[in-house]
Amino acid sequence: MKTVISYFLFLFAFSFVNPGFSTILNVPDDHEDIRSAIEATEDGDTVLVQPGTYPEFIRFPNRSVTLASLFLTTGDPAYMDSTVLTGNGHNSVVQFIGLEAVSIFTGFSITNGNAADGGGVLVRGSSPILTDLKVFGNTSSGNGGGLYAVQSDSLVVRDCIFSDNTCDENGGGVGIFQGNATLTNVEIFQNESSCGGGGGSPGGGGISILQAEGHVEFVDGKIYENTSLAGGGINMSCGSTASFRNVELSNNTAQRGGGICMTGLSEIDMQYCLVVNNTATDRGSALFFSGEREQNFTNVTITQNISNDIVGIYAGGESTIFFTNCIIYENGEQGLYCLENSTISMAFTDIAGGEDGVMIDGRATISWLDGNIDADPLFAGIECRDYSLLLDSPCLDAGDPDSPKDADSTLSDMGGIPYLRLSSIRGLVRDAANRERLENVNIDISNGFHTISNENGQYDLMALSGIFDVTFSLEGYNDSVFTDVEFNLNDTLELNVGLLHPGLRVSDAELNVSVEHGFVAMEQISISNDANGPLEWSAEFTVEGVEGMAPWEIRSEIPVGSIVDDNQIRGTAYDGENYWFAGRGENAPMIYVLNSELELINQFEQPGNSRRGIRDLAWDGELFWGSGDGEVIGFNSDGEVVSQWEGPFNPNSFIAWDNERDLLWICSALSNIVACDRNGELQISINQNSHRIYGLAYRQDDPDDCPLYVLHKKQEMGFSSMSKVNVETGEFIFIRDFTESGGMDLDGAFITQDYDRYGGWVMMTISDFSPNDGNDRLEIFQLESNLFFVDIIPTQGIINAGETCVIDLSFESIDANGVELDFGTYEGNLALTHNAMGGQTFIPIQLNVLDPASAETGATRLPNKFEIASIYPNPFNSFASIDFSLPEASIVNLSLYDLSGRLVKNLARGLYTAGNHDVAFDGSTLVSGLYLVKIQAGNRNSSRKVMLLK
Structure with missing residues (x-):
């Protein structure tokens, strides 16, 4: 039985990984031995081996496979010692022969191999990735006691140890012949090439490089205590080339x-x-x-x-x-x-x-x-x-x-x-306002040296001599930067610092705004800096579920595998109300339907005869489309097949609906991408030969005119990536790698604008997770929020100590393209991101979109008097709130005058809906005295006096 295990947490152990996070075969739980598990793999699978000693002869197949111990899932190097592959003394323990696919071999000890070439590991005409291995106690009657690589295009050996291996010809530890190889952080010690093999003198007790073409690069390693007749550490012959950097040869x-x-x-x-x-x-x-x-x-x-x-x-x-x-x-x-x-x-x-x-x-x-x-x-x-x-x-x-x-x-x-050359810097960091000593202040020198202040505000740091910048930083405080500081050899530089900090005060804790179709509601909020350092701020309107999200952030995760009890979910679609999923099922491939409350409301066997089932789903507004073999099937919400035809590939794994051309985009993992009409007639073909595809999706108003989105993986990487295609020119544009949580493995893709009432674009895809981590999940990425109905001016700025900034907010229910909000209430926040303590401040906003018909029939209460209802407080010190009422929508001018009739300040101007409104008034820059607040709307006027006292 195949299971799925998540190993993304420890992918930092090596940077070259298979298209992983996929189906994993466990040894010995699923298969008694490693060889049978590898034979049962499919492309992209992983064989995960529990600790133990395994008498094995392993030959990798010509598909991308990862063979790993629990080192892969834990990062614990002890599993390299406790998971041992031991040969039978008559062959190499592990072989890679004539493989085009790139496989990964990691986290084992390899011993007791005995072969003509490559006693421990033999690589011939292949380019695997070998990481975190201990290869010891192997012998060869020819070349490469521990490892022998022949005609590899790009062999990678990283974080490995080769010791106590012997050969009769070349390369007691490692032998490389006619190919390219990169060895990084590799130790080769106590190996031997000795007499007794072929003609000539054996060479390279540690490593032997024999080739007329190719290049070997060896970085950050050690070669020591090896023995040979020629080249105790390194032997190079036959026109070979190699570079060594940061290597100890002793x-x-x-x-x-x-x-x-x-x-x-x-x-x-x-x-x-x-x-x-x-x-x-x-x-x-x-x-x-x-x-x-x-x-x-x-x-x-x-x-x-x-x-x-x-x-x-x-x-x-x-x-x-x-x-x-x-x-x-x-x-x-x-x-x-x-x-x-x-x-x-x-x-x-x-x-x-x-x-x-x-x-x-x-x-x-x-x-x-x-x-x-x-x-x-x-x-x-x-x-x-x-x-x-x-x-x-x-x-x-x-x-x-x-x-x-x-x-x-x-x-x-x-x-x-x-x-x-080193010098030192030390000192004390305080709060500039109250002189308190500050703990955990980051002290960074521009040459890379770093420390933090202790509980007494003190720091002491050794650094290189030279001229550098020094930066002091702490959350809630302004950075203090000293440029071109000279550090002299053996000198101690004392630098005591007082950090300034900004403060944030807002005029309104929340806003309640009403707007009718075709009108604009205007509001103001004031933010003030009541501390001693500059306040840097930015503002945006956010709604629940997409708080402060940048494009491609994860909006939500749904544990669909646990909900439907199927941990092999492969594709997804959304019809505007319900989630649709394709899964392997226990006995047959299944379709699952969840409602908006994430309740399983329907399930049925997938149409068609595919054993593996549908990999990707598309929705054209009437039918769902998918394929797991050579047939492309369109079925309705009851699972009835409405359309079925022979597709361009076998399998036709990935599919997306193009609602602008009424076409289906189709491909397999390594094929070109083609577009067919509903009858299966080929219309467009896009060449691609550099991606292994795992999903297609379509976004009709892509800002770069590249509406076809392609989910793919690279052979040498273990996480998914996304590109998009201009379907007219065939140009691919790379978008991003999915490196969240150390890397994500995704299957299937679906893009929709109908996910919520705000009309933003989201992408849905399936992420593989193990049962222990909650099974497969639906990942929903926010591509773009459609929050057109709020306009903020300004959106960012810097407020000096003691100063204030007024933010103008306008609310409308219809955008320039005619897209409109439904009647009802919308809740969101004015999110202020700043460098004051806490970093973010949220002001709740409730937007009421009114139906004019309801307003006319009295469903919404409107004021019957045009007036300045109140000014509070009055008298006031710095801030006051001016409340006014409008019985009908009007263009309003709200202004402040002195008693001589001179205009002092414009407080608000714009189209306001019928209703009650308030405007924040900042008088911190005015002199004390009596002022007049006037409001004008058409030919109507109203005024009130206000007293400023300081």
Whole structure:
């Protein structure tokens, strides 16, 4: 039995994931062994293995499959040790042979494999993703004791360990032949390539790279304590190329090339690496070269490598080697031996013995460029193998001035470990108004250093020397930024700070507004800053369910799998009243119908003969459309088939209704997208070859004229993405990745404007979740809110301390395109987002859309007198509320005059509906005295006196 398990919580463990969150086969619950579980998978499935030891020979199929231990669902590395795949001693434990699909293998120990090539893992003509593996105790009579990869286009190996593996030819730990590979954070240690296999000397106790094409990139790793005849740590031959960055190569042993052996036109590029304590019994304790290609070493420390022939670096053949910003020190009696037709180029490098430290023989040449020195590099602790530099090292800032600067913005150092100069900053953070000490203030330096203040408001932070910006921030307070602060080496900078903070005060706690069709209701709200720092604010009108939502935020989640007791929901549609779902069912594929209260009101078997059932649903206003095989079926709300025809694909998995062209858009996972009429006649075809599709939907008024929405996944990613298509040109526009909760896996798509009375666009889709997490869910994403009936001026601003801003609000029931609200009451909020304490303030607004007929018959009570009803309070200090009544809709002018008749301030102007209204009056900027408030509507006037006292 297949089940579904959610593993999105720990996808941070690796960034390359299968199109996951899908059907998962459990071992041993669903299948006794891993091999049978893999054979039962479909494309995109996952085999999840419980802890235990599994005697297995596993060959991955040519479909995207994830094979994982519980490390995948928990992030706990202990599962790598407790979930063991052990070979039978007669074959590779795991094989990837001739696969086009990208699979993932993660979270295991692999041991006891024995094969001609690839004792632990064999990759041939495939490009899997291998992460978080421990490969140990495997053997090969040929190449690659732990791993052997042949002709891989893009092999990925990440966070893996290869140890105690052996081979008779090349690559005791890892062997790579003719292909591309990226190894990141990989440790290769105590592996061996030994005699006894094919002809020639075995090479690469740690890793062997043999290829005439392709490239290997190795970043952030260690290769140590490996043994071979050629290249104890690394062996490269046959025209291979590789780059190494931030790699430590240490304590490896070989006859020649204790650290690295380069032959046969191979090429290496090393940056910020250590080559230390390696041993050769013949030539080149650190490096051995014999070839005709260029070799580049930049910021590499090569030291304490020992060879019986007293040569640390051996350059023969026609090698050309560039050393820049390197340290070559204490590598036997003769640090570097250059012979035959080899060329050495040395720049800004500390080499023991200087030019005399290089022995030249035959026709070899050395190019001695600028910046070289001969001095003790002054390592921090050579006896404990600490090869960082001391402060007084002659190698500090002695690198090529044209090289990229170190992280502390100083000139590049020589060697593989840059010396970063540190200083310190400390101080006290207070509230500028009351002088209270502030806890948990964030102190951020622009070079990335960070700390927070303690309970006493104190902070102390080590930082790089240089000139940087320092920012102090705390919720509810204004940021305090100090620019171009100079941090000097070994100095302590004291910086005490007082933070300002804004305040927010609003004139109205709530609003009740009435509007008739064709009219505008005007209201005002004042916001004031009653503190000592600038108030930054923005305003928007929100309705319940879409509070403050940006486009593509999740509006709601419905646990449909639990409601209908089916955890294999695949498609959804909405008919304006009810939710429709396609599910696998227990005995047959089913259609489920939920009402607006999320009650199951109907269910029936899906029409058609598809074993897997419908994957996606469309609704054309009369019929639902779907397919799970070669037939496209249109059925009514009773489940009766009204239309059925042979579709363009098999299966016709994904479908959407185009109400502008009266067409159905149809595709399978990897096909082009085509449009057919209701009779199945092909009308339009759109080419696509880069997406694995999981749903189609249609939005008729897309702002970019790209109405066809495509839900898809990329092979190397584990979450869904959305693009949209211009159906006239076939152009795809990427919209977004669904990375919520670490990544979402979605099936089916449906877009509608009929979800609620506000008329906003939403997209509905199904997200896979396990029974423990509540089963499959309907995700509803808010695409766009249609809140045309509220206009806010201004929508944002900055209010200085002690000042006030008036926000004008206008309400109407019909937009410019004639879309209108139904009669009734609408509730929402004026949402103020600000930098004062709390961050958000909500002012409830009730909007009453009135039926003019009801108003005429007296259903709505209207005032019978035109007047300024009241001014409260009166006298007032700063704010007052002016209430006035209108017996009929009118254009109103509300103004403030002094007693001489001079206009002081316009308070309100616009079309107001019949009813009672109030306007907030801010008099904080006026002088004390007696004023006159006048209202004019047509030829009618009314006035009242008001007293301002300060």
